[in-house]
Amino acid sequence: MPRELVTIQCGQCGNQIGCRFWELALREHAAYNSKGVFDEALSSFFRNVDARYVPPRNLPVGDGTGIIQTLKARSVIVDMECGVINEMLKGPLGDVLDTQQLISDVSGAGNNWAHGNHVYGPQYRDQMMEKIRCTVEACESLQSFLLLHSLGGGTGSGVGTYILELLADQYPDVFRFTASVFPSEDDDVVTSPYNALLSLSKLVEFADCVLPIENQALAEIVGRVDSGARGSTANTVPAAFGMVQEPGSRSKPFDSMNGIAAMMLLNMTSSVRFEGSLNVDLNDITMNLVPFPQMHFLISSMSPLTTPKDMAKISAPRTLDQIFTEVFNREHQLIRADPRHSTYLACGLLMRGNATISDINRNVARIKPSLRMAHWNTEGFKLGICSKPPVGVSNALLCLANNCAIAQTFTTMRDRFAKLYKRRFYTHHYEQYMDLSMFDHASETVSGIIDQYNAVDTAVPPPVTRFRSRGLTFL
Ligand SMILES: Nc1nc2c(ncn2[C@@H]2O[C@H](COP(=O)(O)OP(=O)(O)O)[C@@H](O)[C@H]2O)c(=O)[nH]1
Ligand SMILES: [Mg+2]
Numbered sequence: 001m002p003r004e005l006v007t008i009q010c011g012q013c014g015n016q017i018g019c020r021f022w023e024l025a026l027r028e029h030a031a032y033n034s035k036g037v038f039d040e041a042l043s044s045f046f047r048n049v050d051a052r053y054v055p056p057r058n059l060p061v062g063d064g065t066g067i068i069q070t071l072k073a074r075s076v077i078v079d080m081e082c083g084v085i086n087e088m089l090k091g092p093l094g095d096v097l098d099t100q101q102l103i104s105d106v107s108g109a110g111n112n113w114a115h116g117n118h119v120y121g122p123q124y125r126d127q128m129m130e131k132i133r134c135t136v137e138a139c140e141s142l143q144s145f146l147l148l149h150s151l152g153g154g155t156g157s158g159v160g161t162y163i164l165e166l167l168a169d170q171y172p173d174v175f176r177f178t179a180s181v182f183p184s185e186d187d188d189v190v191t192s193p194y195n196a197l198l199s200l201s202k203l204v205e206f207a208d209c210v211l212p213i214e215n216q217a218l219a220e221i222v223g224r225v226d227s228g229a230r231g232s233t234a235n236t237v238p239a240a241f242g243m244v245q246e247p248g249s250r251s252k253p254f255d256s257m258n259g260i261a262a263m264m265l266l267n268m269t270s271s272v273r274f275e276g277s278l279n280v281d282l283n284d285i286t287m288n289l290v291p292f293p294q295m296h297f298l299i300s301s302m303s304p305l306t307t308p309k310d311m312a313k314i315s316a317p318r319t320l321d322q323i324f325t326e327v328f329n330r331e332h333q334l335i336r337a338d339p340r341h342s343t344y345l346a347c348g349l350l351m352r353g354n355a356t357i358s359d360i361n362r363n364v365a366r367i368k369p370s371l372r373m374a375h376w377n378t379e380g381f382k383l384g385i386c387s388k389p390p391v392g393v394s395n396a397l398l399c400l401a402n403n404c405a406i407a408q409t410f411t412t413m414r415d416r417f418a419k420l421y422k423r424r425f426y427t428h429h430y431e432q433y434m435d436l437s438m439f440d441h442a443s444e445t446v447s448g449i450i451d452q453y454n455a456v457d458t459a460v461p462p463p464v465t466r467f468r469s470r471g472l473t474f475l
Contacts, residue, residue: 003044003141003142003143003272003281004043004044004045004074004139004140004141004142004143005044005045005074005142005143005144005145005146005269005272005282006074006075006076006132006135006136006139006142006144006145006146007021007045007073007074007075007076007145007146007147007148008075008076008078008132008145008146008147008148008160008163009075009076009077009078009148009149010078010079010147010148010149010155010156010159010160010163011078011079011080011109011149011150011153011154011155011156011157011159011160012079012081012084012150012153012155012156013148013149013150013152013153013156013181013254014078014079014147014148014149014150014156014160015077015079015084015085015088015148016084016254016258017148017179017181017258017261017262018075018077018148019088019091019093019258020255020258020259020261020262021148021261021262021265021266022045022073022075022093022096022097023092023093023262024259024262024263024266025045025046025262025266026071026096027391028266028388028390028391029041029042029045029273031391032274032388036067036068037064037065037066037067037068038059038061038064038066038067038068038069038071039061039064039065040061040064041273041274042068042071042273043061043140044143044269044272044273045073045074045269045273046071046072046073046074046096047071047072047074047098047138048061048066048068048069048070048071048072049069049070049071049072050069050070051069051070055100056070056072058138060140061140070095071095071096072096072097072098073096073097073098074135074138074139075097075098075101075135076101076102076103076128076131076132076135077097077098077101077102077103077104078102078103078104078124078128078155078159078160078163079103079104079105079155080104080105080107080108080109080116080120080154080155080159081104081105081106081107081108081155082104082105082106085102085104100131100134101131101134101135102131103124103127103128103131105120105124108154108155109153109154109155109158109159110154110429111152111153111154111189111190111191111192111195112154112158112191112195112429112430112433113154113157113158113161113191113194113195113198113199113430114158114198114429114430114432114433114434114438115154115158115432115433116154116155116156116157116158116159116160116162117157117158117159117161117162117198117433117434118158118433118434119433120155120158120159120162121158121159121162121163122162124159125162125166128163128166129166129170132163132166132167132170136171142174143174143175143272143281143282143283144174144175144176144177144282144283145167145171145174145175145176145177146177146178146179146265147160147163147164147176147177147178147179147180147207148178148179149178149179149180149181150180150181150183151180151181151182151183151192151195151196151199151200152181152182152183152187152189152192152195152196153189153192153195154195156181157195157196157198157199158195158198158199160178160199161198161199161202161203161206164176164178164202164203164206164207165202165205165206167206168206175208175209175282175283175286176206176207176208176209177207177208177209177210177211177282178203178207178209178210178211179211179213179261179264179265180199180203180210180211180212180213181213181214181215181261182196182212182213182214182215182335182409182413183195183196183215184214184215184216184219185216185412185416187215190426191426191429193413193416193417193419193420194417194420194421194426194427194430194439196413196416196417197413197414197417197439197442197443197446198438198439198442200410200413200442200446201441201442201443201445201446203297204294204445204446204448204449205294205445207296208286208290208296209282209285209286209289209290209296209298210296210297210298211264211265211268211298211300211334211400212297212298212299212334212335212406212409213261213264213300213334213335214334214335214336214409215257216336217333217334217335217336218257218258218260218261218334219257220331220336221257221260221305221331221332221334222256222257222260224305224331225256225305225306226256260302260305260306260334261334263302263306263390264300264302264334264398266390267302267350267352267390267396267398268282268285268300268350268398268400269282270350270352270386270388271350271384271386273388274386274387274388275386275387275388276384276385276386276387276388277356277357277385277387278357278383278384278385279384279386280348280350280382280383280384284382284384285298285348285382285400288346288348288380288382289345289346289347289348289382289400289402290346290402291345291346291377291380291402292345292452294448294449294452295345295402295449295452295453295456296402297402297406298348298400298401298402299333299334299335299337299339299400299401299402299403299405299406300333300334300335300398300399300400300401301326301327301328301329301332301333301334301398301399301401302327302332302334302396302397302398302399303318303322303323303326303327303332303396303397304318304323304326304393304396305332306393317393317394318395320355320359320363320395321363321366323395323396323397324349324363324366324367324397325367326397327349327397327398327399328340328367328370328371328399335406335409336409337403337405337406337408337409338405338408339401339403339405340370340371341372341405342372342403342404342405342407342408342457343372343373343374343403343404343456343457343459344371344372344373344374344377344380344401344402344403344404345374345377345380345402345403345404345456346374346377346380346381346382346401346402347371347373347380347381347382347399347400347401347402347403348381348382348383348384348398348399348400348401349364349381349382349383349384349397349398349399350383350384350386350397350398350399350400351383351384351385351386351395351396351397352385352386352387352388352389352390352395352396352397352398353386353387353388353389353393353394353395353396354387354389354394354395355385355395356385357383357385360383360385361383364381364383368381374456374459375459375461375462404453404454404456404457406453407449407450407453407454407457410446410449410450410453411450413446414443414446414447414450417439417443418443421439421443427439
């Protein structure tokens with residue numbers, strides 16, 4: 001039975017990452033679906049519709065041999081400014097994005113979380129719930145929601161976390177994943193420390209699993225990939241997938257960075273879409289990698305670090321051992337934390353391509369002695385193998401680490417917030433829409449999660465009790 005994922009792309013960043021995500025997903029499915037049929041793999045992300053009807057009529061997967069008519073992303077598209085959305089609809093993905101599933105306004109949330117969360121959220125609540133309901137109803141067996149957004153602005157952060165809270169209330173049994181772009185320290189949005197802290201507190205409370213992404217880390221990755229390479233490949237794409245943007249077409253700012261984030265999401269969902277000898281679906285990820293409910297932030301790292309468009313930039317094919325070594329290298333992380341010097345609560349290793357469980361076990365055994373695992377979860381590795389690698393490579397590995405190093409990232413965010421809040425800079429913009437006590441509450445929530453991670457990091461294993469033979473006593 002198909003297991004679908006409903007994506008909610010919110011705000012400029014969320015929509016731009018969404019664009020790359022759909023583009024790369026189509027490219028990947030095109031590579032493995034040469035017959036142009038609507039199969040279970042495709043149906044996890046897309047609907048197949050007969051567009052001659054209004055509204056377009058859904059064509060279910062059935063036995064997986066029906067021809068692709070028109071693919072529509074299972075996505076709800078939200079932005080309180082219309083610029084990015086309009087451009088998306090005019091672009092090559094215009095046909096894939098369902099305008100019925102779109103909510104936009106004109107004036108934007110002005111980089112103000114409170115405007116997004118307390119004004120646009122309630123104002124568009126019913127419309128958003130209706131669009132989400134329609135998208136959910138078109139699924140046979142919904143597996144998870146995936147929110148794509150940034151924390152630094154107003155819409156993705158404020159409306160995005162409002163939606164997350166709604167989902168927790170209305171669909172408590174469906175897992176809520178988020179890919180959340182954290183602002184960099186030199187972010188151009190002056191209020192980003194406020195927006196980021198307020199949204200982070202909501203992610204702690206209402207998400208099941210958060211994949212933090214730092215723009216600074218993405219920019220450094222792109223810089224390294226670019227400096228190591230030249231040229232680009234051209235993959236041929238079957239006609240049914242013809243809306244895919246061809247490599248070499250004009251790229252926008254953030255494009256390559258967003259491609260890296262999108263590739264991570266494709267790797268994470270590969271087992272949901274393709275078969276493999278060791279399937280890890282999204283529920284397995286939360287089940288295995290999140291031992292305590294609020295400690296659900298996973299540091300991601302990948303090898304190779306590229307997208308199909310930039311495939312020629314990989315200097316040389318990697319061996320499995322290299323790939324394993326690289327995912328434990330900070331240069332391959334989508335967030336600049338330092339997990340090697342902190343405690344792992346659990347670690348997911350999702351392999352794509354031609355690898356066996358013994359290959360993986362051998363590498364885990366090789367690397368494990370250098371990792372500090374929580375003493376109560378020393379075997380806390382979740383392993384997955386999906387037979388289909390990303391387009392253009394023979395193997396790829398995604399590492400998802402639930403690691404206490406994330407506490408440092410949160411501490412930096414809280415410090416940036418405190419620096420502004422101490423002097424009440426810009427707070428009057430927020431007071432227009434919310435009570436200032438929200439700041440204190442958010443700060444407490446974030447401090448709480450920092451404390452939880454620090455407590456695990458500094459926990460001392462209980463002494464090993466040794467039973468000594470006392471010998472026999474004769475009375
Ligand atoms: N990685 C990435 N970051 C983005 C993108 N667009 C904006 N940002 C970042 O997102 C933050 C601003 O949020 P934005 O999404 O523009 O605001 P919103 O439209 O109000 O949600 C800043 O930290 C920007 O650097 C994008 O396409 N990709
Ligand atoms: Mg915006």
